[in-house]
Amino acid sequence: SNLSRVLKRCIVLNFEKCHFMVTEGIVVGHLVSNRGIEVDKAKIDVITSLPNPTSVWEVCSFLGYAGFYRRFIKNFSKLALLLSNLLQKDVEFNFDQPYIEAFQELKSILTSAPILQAPN
Numbered sequence: 001s002n003l004s005r006v007l008k009r010c011i012v013l014n015f016e017k018c019h020f021m022v023t024e025g026i027v028v029g030h031l032v033s034n035r036g037i038e039v040d041k042a043k044i045d046v047i048t049s050l051p052n053p054t055s056v057w058e059v060c061s062f063l064g065y066a067g068f069y070r071r072f073i074k075n076f077s078k079l080a081l082l083l084s085n086l087l088q089k090d091v092e093f094n095f096d097q098p099y100i101e102a103f104q105e106l107k108s109i110l111t112s113a114p115i116l117q118a119p120n
Helices: 002-008 041-048 056-067 076-085 097-111
Strands: 024-027 030-033 036-039
Touching (some): 041 097, 076 097
């Protein structure tokens, strides 16, 4: 069994942090189950309620948060490019319609992120 392999290799486990006989669980911010790896729905609910950013710091914060889930989003860097341009030095912060559309598109894609499955 897996537990006997762990014990044989002298790996130390903190049993207060271990969960056995569960079908799914949160691991490093991701929901891991027999279906694969998914975005944690609790964290995505926070994203859906975000208003449009009003400062460079808010754009940076959003991109950092969204970047954590970049593996779930195809062409993430292309989608985030317009917002990333606002972070450049000597660029005036002007959150016009193209930025609003890019922000909303990234939010909607994050809320419908797919399940990642490991190859067989």
